[in-house]
Ligand code: IPM
């Protein structure tokens with residue numbers, strides 16, 4: 001198959017981690033006889049510097065014309081003083097909205113090789129950590145009106161029933177393919193938008209009789225994720241709650257550097273990115289963990305290109321690398337072999353074979 005991939009290296013560690021993921025994709029192409037073409041797209045702080053705009057229309061169009069988009073990370077202290085609507089992150093938000101990718105899937109799964117890297121007690125980790133956060137990605141407070149007038153700042157949180165319903169369906173469908181437990185997370189004791197969220201989720205539940213729906217307030221959920229993560233199968237939640245809970249969930253699996261994500265909308269053209277940021281403090285030092293990005297590339301093969309065997313091949317190669325005791329600094333522990341970003345990519349490639 002021939003696929004055209006838009007590649008956004010972005011800022012900070014973005015270029016180095018994306019380079020490793022591309023090397024892995026090239027190896028997959030070689031082993032399975034595919035052709036992957038790459039188109040470079042400027043987005044984030046680097047685009048602010050180059051064009052004075054974090055995502056010019058022409059760059060967005062390159063993404064819309066691709067079969068899918070692979071993204072590293074954007075942002076950094078360097079752009080902290082630019083106006084809100086010109087910040088690097090605004091480029092990312094415009095990309096998500098422009099692509100219409102309303103459904104963000106963030107797995108929280110502990111690799112057996114990294115059980116010791118979890119900050120949780122062994123007795124909790126041993127019960128298993130394997131759940132998915134389905135985060136609404138193009139609505140809510142991120143996309144409401146933002147303004148500052150004098151000493152008053154306002155951010156508006158809006159959700160319509162239609163927006164809640166389409167992400168709710170993804171939650172139910174995801175749970176249906178797994179252990180059939182869906183936890184809807186909101187703040188219905190305070191927010192109108194959350195009461196609407198809850199109502200829509202319960203209306204949908206009648207269409208998915210095989211999925212068990214539960215409700216949880218977001219503050220309680222934050223607590224339950226560290227207290228008893230084994231209770232979760234699929235969590236569905238709105239944009240900002242999903243942002244916060246997915247960082248928390250990633251940490252209990254060992255390192256945020258390991259977690260990939262997929263974002264999809266109405267078409268197969270998806271956006272694939274690790275959930276971590278641009279880590280400017282370690283940028284350019286060959287220290288970053290590229291696995292979150294490499295696994296995001298695997299998700300692209302699985303969800304957008306219908307290449308499940310190729311995706312398995314990448315995941316198996318990552319698992320073999322961990323089995324061999326190699327670790328980047330973020331997950332380093334006693335007795336393991338410390339490697340840099342580049343070597344991590346090379347070792348994963350050397351393990352890659354037909355699944
Ligand atoms: C994420 C990030 C982004 C978000 C930022 C960079 C805008 O934290 O993907 O989780 O808040 O969605």
Ligand code: MG
Pocket residue numbers: 243244247275
């Ligand atoms: Mg985040």
